[in-house]
Amino acid sequence: MKTATRADEWMTLLQREGYRQTAARRAIVEVILASQRALEPMEIFECGRKQYPGLGLVTVYRTLEKLEELGLVQRVHQPNGCNMVLRATQGHQHLLICTHCGQAVYFEGDDLHPLFERVAQGSGFDIQDHWLQLFGLCAACQKNPGEN
Amino acid sequence: MKTATRADEWMTLLQREGYRQTAARRAIVEVILASQRALEPMEIFECGRKQYPGLGLVTVYRTLEKLEELGLVQRVHQPNGCNMVLRATQGHQHLLICTHCGQAVYFEGDDLHPLFERVAQGSGFDIQDHWLQLFGLCAACQKNPGEN
């Protein structure tokens, strides 16, 4: 008996939504799931085409749209790129990103509500949403400052 | 005796840096200072050209580079645009942005250090920087939900 991989799960979710399972989509999904960091569409295209050489860049864009729709991936803004794509996580989480290797880690447990209260009071705004992202050096990049 | 406007100050700062005072630059500076929200380069171009019709879009881009260099403006990422430009503020401040009219207000007084500590411990990262931005409805847009 085979264990369903995460890629299998994503393909099934796509199918459940009425989309079809194709080799191109599977290649894209596997690239995203294998990466520890957010990738640009062009990077996904280049990696994906190693596994499925016929892959077209247009299909990458179209597949990313659908994966975002399903909440499986998330767009990430960084100083060096604003259209990067990362597997999403469930629940309310924020990102911690290594400025050297790009590794992206989700964390939770922020309670910013006291801050929101204070800012709402001071400004008269009704606060609805927030973006929080931390940047730093991951453990590996602290040890190998010269690498990469 | 004339009061030096904020635009005068910015032009002087540019000159002090070795740049020249020109009509094109002044038009751009005045558009940015008059706006309560972050603007796209194209918007700055369109407004600026009302005051100085000869203005070129290229000059907008080149002037924005210099203003950013001097720390007078800041790039703002939003769901609807990642290269928007807003007058900067001194010190460590974050932005509160109205999702309806775009009005952008700086606020300070976040103490996120306890959070950083906790995340650093949990992840092994050395945290160096953070992005925090709040979104909501400004007082005016709460009152006039249909407007605009």
Place this chain on the structure above:
DNA sequence: CTGAAATTGAAAACGTTTTTCAATTATAAC
């Protein structure tokens, strides 16, 4: 006023994303 250097806008080049389209493919019904 003069001259050197900075600045300008138009046009072209660029990289990324979207649209168009005819051919191919996945899937459900038979």
Place this chain on the structure above:
DNA sequence: GTTATAATTGAAAAACGTTTTCAATTTCAG
């Protein structure tokens, strides 16, 4: 398995925002 249908594909072209190139103009120190 075969067939019919609608979804999906990649190539090419178009669209888009930004950057580079360049000759003409403008600023400003001397």
